[in-house]
Amino acid sequence: MIPCPECNALGHKVLESRYQPKLKAKRRRCVCKACGFRFTTQEKVWTGEHLSVVPAEPAPLSTAARLDQIEARLEALIAAKVRVSTQSAPEPTAVSVPIERLGLRTVRAYNTLKRAGVHTVAQLLSLTPADLLRIKRFGVTSLTDVVMALEQLGLELPRERESA
Ligand SMILES: [Zn+2]
Structure with a gap:
Protein backbone atom coordinates (compact mmCIF):
# COMPACT_ATOMS: atom_id res chain seq x y z
CA MET A 1 0.00 0.00 0.00
CA VAL A 45 7.63 -5.72 -13.37
CA TRP A 46 11.06 -5.39 -11.93
CA THR A 47 13.59 -7.46 -13.83
CA GLY A 48 16.56 -6.31 -11.77
CA GLU A 49 18.28 -5.45 -15.03
CA HIS A 50 19.52 -2.12 -13.70
CA LEU A 51 21.76 -4.12 -11.35
CA SER A 52 23.73 -5.44 -14.28
CA VAL A 53 24.58 -1.92 -15.44
CA VAL A 54 28.30 -1.50 -14.84
CA PRO A 55 29.45 2.06 -14.41
CA ALA A 56 31.53 3.08 -17.37
CA GLU A 57 35.24 3.18 -16.62
CA PRO A 58 36.91 6.53 -17.17
CA ALA A 59 38.37 6.71 -20.63
CA PRO A 60 42.15 6.26 -20.63
CA LEU A 61 43.96 9.59 -20.87
CA SER A 62 45.50 10.49 -24.17
CA THR A 63 49.27 10.95 -24.27
CA ALA A 64 48.84 14.71 -24.56
CA ALA A 65 46.58 14.81 -21.51
CA ARG A 66 49.08 12.72 -19.52
CA LEU A 67 51.92 15.03 -20.51
CA ASP A 68 49.80 17.98 -19.39
CA GLN A 69 49.29 16.29 -16.04
CA ILE A 70 53.02 15.63 -15.61
CA GLU A 71 53.83 19.20 -16.61
CA ALA A 72 51.32 20.58 -14.11
CA ARG A 73 52.82 18.46 -11.35
CA LEU A 74 56.35 19.62 -12.21
CA GLU A 75 55.22 23.24 -12.21
CA ALA A 76 53.66 22.74 -8.80
CA LEU A 77 56.87 21.17 -7.49
CA ILE A 78 59.01 23.99 -8.89
CA ALA A 79 56.66 26.60 -7.43
CA ALA A 80 56.87 24.90 -4.03
CA LYS A 81 60.67 24.86 -4.19
CA VAL A 82 60.80 28.54 -5.19
CA ARG A 83 58.60 29.40 -2.21
CA VAL A 84 60.92 27.51 0.13
CA SER A 85 64.03 29.23 -1.21
CA THR A 86 62.49 32.72 -0.95
CA GLN A 87 61.53 31.97 2.63
CA SER A 88 65.07 31.03 3.58
CA ALA A 89 66.65 33.95 1.70
CA PRO A 90 68.25 36.43 4.09
CA GLU A 91 66.52 39.77 4.40
CA PRO A 92 68.36 42.64 2.75
CA THR A 93 70.49 44.27 5.37
CA ALA A 94 70.37 47.97 6.08
CA VAL A 95 74.08 47.99 6.89
CA SER A 96 75.36 49.50 3.67
CA VAL A 97 72.27 51.42 2.62
CA PRO A 98 73.27 55.10 2.44
CA ILE A 99 70.98 57.64 4.09
CA GLU A 100 70.50 59.19 0.64
CA ARG A 101 68.17 56.28 0.00
CA LEU A 102 65.90 57.29 2.84
CA GLY A 103 64.42 60.07 0.76
CA LEU A 104 64.51 62.61 3.57
CA ARG A 105 62.22 65.54 2.85
CA THR A 106 64.41 68.21 4.36
CA VAL A 107 67.94 69.02 3.29
CA ARG A 108 68.76 70.07 6.82
CA ALA A 109 68.13 66.64 8.28
CA TYR A 110 70.31 65.08 5.62
CA ASN A 111 73.12 67.66 5.96
CA THR A 112 73.28 67.55 9.73
CA LEU A 113 73.36 63.75 9.74
CA LYS A 114 76.19 63.74 7.19
CA ARG A 115 78.13 66.31 9.19
CA ALA A 116 77.67 64.20 12.30
CA GLY A 117 79.19 61.26 10.43
CA VAL A 118 75.95 59.32 9.96
CA HIS A 119 76.25 57.98 6.43
CA THR A 120 74.28 54.74 6.47
CA VAL A 121 70.86 53.59 7.60
CA ALA A 122 72.58 51.10 9.90
CA GLN A 123 74.44 53.92 11.64
CA LEU A 124 71.18 55.81 11.99
CA LEU A 125 69.51 52.79 13.55
CA SER A 126 72.18 52.66 16.24
CA LEU A 127 71.08 56.06 17.48
CA THR A 128 68.14 56.86 19.71
CA PRO A 129 65.96 59.92 19.14
CA ALA A 130 67.75 61.54 22.08
CA ASP A 131 71.12 60.86 20.44
CA LEU A 132 69.94 62.48 17.23
CA LEU A 133 68.59 65.54 19.01
CA ARG A 134 72.05 66.02 20.52
CA ILE A 135 73.44 66.55 17.02
CA LYS A 136 74.02 70.26 16.41
CA ARG A 137 71.22 71.91 14.41
CA PHE A 138 69.27 68.61 14.36
CA GLY A 139 65.87 69.51 15.77
CA VAL A 140 62.45 67.98 16.17
CA THR A 141 61.56 68.70 12.53
CA SER A 142 64.59 66.76 11.33
CA LEU A 143 63.82 63.99 13.78
CA THR A 144 60.25 63.74 12.50
CA ASP A 145 61.61 63.63 8.97
CA VAL A 146 63.97 60.76 9.83
CA VAL A 147 61.34 58.81 11.76
CA MET A 148 58.84 59.10 8.91
CA ALA A 149 61.42 58.12 6.27
CA LEU A 150 62.41 55.06 8.30
CA GLU A 151 58.76 54.19 8.76
CA GLN A 152 58.39 54.01 4.98
CA LEU A 153 60.98 51.22 5.07
CA GLY A 154 59.35 49.48 8.00
CA LEU A 155 62.19 50.56 10.28
CA GLU A 156 62.30 52.56 13.45
CA LEU A 157 64.85 54.17 15.71
CA PRO A 158 65.72 52.29 18.86
CA ARG A 159 64.16 53.70 22.00
CA GLU A 160 67.24 52.93 23.95
CA ARG A 161 70.80 52.46 22.92
CA GLU A 162 71.72 48.81 22.67
CA SER A 163 73.85 47.83 25.61
CA ALA A 164 76.42 45.59 24.03
ZN1 LIG B 1 -4.80 11.68 1.82
Missing part, protein backbone atom coordinates in the same frame (compact mmCIF):
# COMPACT_ATOMS: atom_id res chain seq x y z
CA ILE A 2 1.30 3.40 -0.98
CA PRO A 3 0.66 6.29 1.40
CA CYS A 4 -1.27 9.27 0.15
CA PRO A 5 1.16 11.87 -1.25
CA GLU A 6 -0.96 14.62 0.26
CA CYS A 7 -1.74 13.49 3.82
CA ASN A 8 0.47 10.41 4.10
CA ALA A 9 -2.46 8.27 5.23
CA LEU A 10 -2.54 4.64 4.19
CA GLY A 11 -5.72 3.51 2.50
CA HIS A 12 -7.05 4.58 -0.86
CA LYS A 13 -9.72 3.47 -3.25
CA VAL A 14 -8.78 2.54 -6.82
CA LEU A 15 -11.03 4.46 -9.20
CA GLU A 16 -9.62 3.10 -12.39
CA SER A 17 -6.95 0.56 -13.33
CA ARG A 18 -5.43 0.25 -16.74
CA TYR A 19 -2.47 -1.62 -18.20
CA GLN A 20 -0.42 0.52 -20.56
CA PRO A 21 1.50 -1.72 -23.00
CA LYS A 22 3.82 1.05 -24.10
CA LEU A 23 5.04 1.58 -20.52
CA LYS A 24 4.69 -2.11 -19.64
CA ALA A 25 3.03 -0.79 -16.52
CA LYS A 26 -0.27 -0.88 -14.78
CA ARG A 27 -1.55 2.51 -13.77
CA ARG A 28 -4.13 3.03 -11.12
CA ARG A 29 -6.11 6.18 -10.51
CA CYS A 30 -6.60 6.38 -6.76
CA VAL A 31 -8.43 8.51 -4.23
CA CYS A 32 -7.31 8.85 -0.62
CA LYS A 33 -9.90 7.63 1.82
CA ALA A 34 -8.67 10.07 4.45
CA CYS A 35 -8.47 13.35 2.55
CA GLY A 36 -9.95 12.65 -0.85
CA PHE A 37 -6.75 13.53 -2.70
CA ARG A 38 -6.50 11.90 -6.11
CA PHE A 39 -3.26 10.42 -7.36
CA THR A 40 -1.93 7.83 -9.80
CA THR A 41 0.23 4.82 -9.02
CA GLN A 42 2.19 2.75 -11.49
CA GLU A 43 3.03 -0.92 -11.14
CA LYS A 44 5.82 -2.40 -13.17
